[in-house]
Amino acid sequence: MQLLLDLDSEVPIYQQIRDRVVEAIADGALEPGDSLPSTRQCAVDLAINFHTVNKAYDLLRREGFIRVNRRSGAVVHPDVRGATAGPGAGPDWERRLRTLLAEAVVRGVPDEEVAGCVRATLDGFAAGGGDRG
Incomplete structure (x- = not known):
């Protein structure tokens, strides 16, 4: 796994x-059960502090x-596409989405362009190659 x-x-x-x-x-680059690097x-x-990575893994x-354990390390949760999210996960991602949409409105991005970008990104993820641009 290469992180940019x-x-x-x-x-x-x-x-x-x-x-x-x-x-x-x-986008399917990581599947349920796949290992992440330590x-x-x-x-x-x-080339960063391991505490920074630890904080990211703890958040994930x-x-x-x-899932993180001593034997297998960090692995993609086997039920990641199921209902594994903790309490409040729904409102959290909705809050972050709302902020992104607010930025688009403030910057004057047309609604059609935002909707098109959302659709293209979702289609990309569904096809296994989510648009990261």
């Missing part, structure tokens, strides 16, 4: 890691995307 991060972004690195893993699950290995690969675990 923007170290100059205002988005915290742990959040970027979390987001890239969720996107990889959505926090230390991921940190070495990305709390949200039900991965």
Whole structure:
């Protein structure tokens, strides 16, 4: 698994890691049961502090995307496409979506363009190659 991060972004690195893993699950690059690199290995690969990776993995675990244990390490939750999300997961993603849509409105992006982008992204995930651009 290769994670592309923007170290100059205002988005915290742990959040970027979390987001890239969720996107990889959505587009099929990571399947239920697939292993993720250890926090230390991921940190070495990305040249960042392992505590940052640990924070991202903990967030993914709390949200039900991965399972972490001493024997197998971090793996994509076997029921990731099922109802594994913890309490409040629905309102949280809806809140984040609302913020993104608000940004589009403030920037003057036409509704049709937003809807088209959403449809293309969902179609991309369904086809196993979600548009990350």
